[in-house]
Amino acid sequence: MSYTTLNRLWEYLLGACLRVNHDYCVRCQRRSEKDRRAILKSTKEIDLCAMLAAYFGSTCHLAAQSRSPEKDLVNDAPKFRVEVKYIHPERTSWLEVKADWDWLLATSNNGDEFRKRALVLFWPSISLYRFTNCLSVQRSKGVNYSDMDYAPFAPYVEIEQPPHGVNQRLKFKKPDQQLGIGLQLPGGKRVRVDIAGRTTHPIWTAIYTRLTPNEFSDFPKCAKIKIKGEGNA
Numbered sequence: 001m002s003y004t005t006l007n008r009l010w011e012y013l014l015g016a017c018l019r020v021n022h023d024y025c026v027r028c029q030r031r032s033e034k035d036r037r038a039i040l041k042s043t044k045e046i047d048l049c050a051m052l053a054a055y056f057g058s059t060c061h062l063a064a065q066s067r068s069p070e071k072d073l074v075n076d077a078p079k080f081r082v083e084v085k086y087i088h089p090e091r092t093s094w095l096e097v098k099a100d101w102d103w104l105l106a107t108s109n110n111g112d113e114f115r116k117r118a119l120v121l122f123w124p125s126i127s128l129y130r131f132t133n134c135l136s137v138q139r140s141k142g143v144n145y146s147d148m149d150y151a152p153f154a155p156y157v158e159i160e161q162p163p164h165g166v167n168q169r170l171k172f173k174k175p176d177q178q179l180g181i182g183l184q185l186p187g188g189k190r191v192r193v194d195i196a197g198r199t200t201h202p203i204w205t206a207i208y209t210r211l212t213p214n215e216f217s218d219f220p221k222c223a224k225i226k227i228k229g230e231g232n233a
Contacts, residue, residue: 002077009080009118010194010209014179016055017120017205020048021197028202033128036202040124043203045086048122049073052084071117079116086122089133097121097135101152104208105189114210121152121206126172126199131157143167147228148186152208154225155181155193172199182211182219186229190216 028036046062049072053060059076071081083100085092104119123134131153140146143166145159150170158173175181181193190211197204216224 002079005078008209009078009115010192010207012056012078012080013052013082013118013120013207013209014194014196016052017122017196017207019055020051020122021201021204023051024202025197036125037128040088040128040202043086043088045084045091045122048086048203049084052082052120080118081116082118082120084120084122087134088124089129092135094135094137097152101208104191104210105185107210109210109212114212117210119152119208121208123199123204123206125202125204128202131170131172137170139168145170151183151185151227152191153206154183154227156195156199156206175199177223180219180223182216182224184216184224184226186227188213 024039027039031039049062053062053073056075061074061076063072063074072084073080073082075081083103085097085100087097100119104117107113107117137145137150137153140149145168147154150157150159153170156173156175157170159168160171161168175195178195181195183191183193185191190213192209192211192215194207194209195204196207
């Protein structure tokens, strides 16, 4: 039987993701770069899903990698569904990530749905891999990116112009803060982003959940990022 709780989904997932982060920090301690890369390469997305599910115990069901029509993680108490991606070189496409991002956004808050769905992105250390090693995000403005092109990554990614070339590219940046980053999207949708672990740790995580307008307004101005639409200057 389910139960109600005052704790938010992001709080539960932050604990679960920090457990994964801690595990990989310990595994990779005093290892060579070659060994750290090998550990990260040998890690499968379903391994990380299983570690998250273990945090919640018998109430959480693993449905990753098309093993069922359900989302990657389904929890009975409290009720929630989570999509999970492990973004490692030559593993995950932008279209796969975008599909999960669109799923997160494609809901109203009827039945308190914002408390019941989340997107979790696991990333390898930015000291080992560049963003472009991990993911190739499509540009909508020819050689340039619009804000919406990389909206999910705005808290920890920025645009750069290569010294030799005309195509803009994306690179990791140090997040201004780890917890409670609010994204305001065109059309009024709002998303909370929380980062588990340091981005230089072997594996770190970005956790995405939806926000109501009132929840978003409680964020300090410095913790808000406004994503411009195509028609914005």
